[in-house]
Amino acid sequence: MPKVVVEFYGTARHVTGQKEVPLELKEGSTFRDVVKTLAARYPALIGDVIKPSGDELQMPNMFNVNARRVVQDLDTQPEDGDRILLMFVTAGG
Numbered sequence: 167m168p169k170v171v172v173e174f175y176g177t178a179r180h181v182t183g184q185k186e187v188p189l190e191l192k193e194g195s196t197f198r199d200v201v202k203t204l205a206a207r208y209p210a211l212i213g214d215v216i217k218p219s220g221d222e223l224q225m226p227n228m229f230n231v232n233a234r235r236v237v238q239d240l241d242t243q244p245e246d247g248d249r250i251l252l253m254f255v256t257a258g259g
Contacts (some may be wrong), residue, residue: 167193167244172204176254178227180208191244197229198222198240200250215252226255 173186205220215227229237231249
């Protein structure tokens with residue numbers, strides 16, 4: 167079973183009161199399953215961070231894996247040991 171750590175930034179950290187949370191996932195779990203797990207564990211994330219459906223992130227929240235790549239497809243699988251950063255991205259000028 168893959169084990170990952172989700173790091174919370176911005177609104178997610180404020181709402182959960184946590185800096186990070188370890189998750190043990192079922193074999194074959196996807197990033198969408200990570201969203202569902204977070205929604206179940208922290209229902210206060212639903213609305214500002216997670217869509218009401220409970221299986222997608224609200225824009226402009228996103229997952230970044232190991233501070234190296236942005237998750238474009240929630241139906242892909244995280245790897246054992248991944249650090250998944252849940253962050254709010256803003257743009258401006």
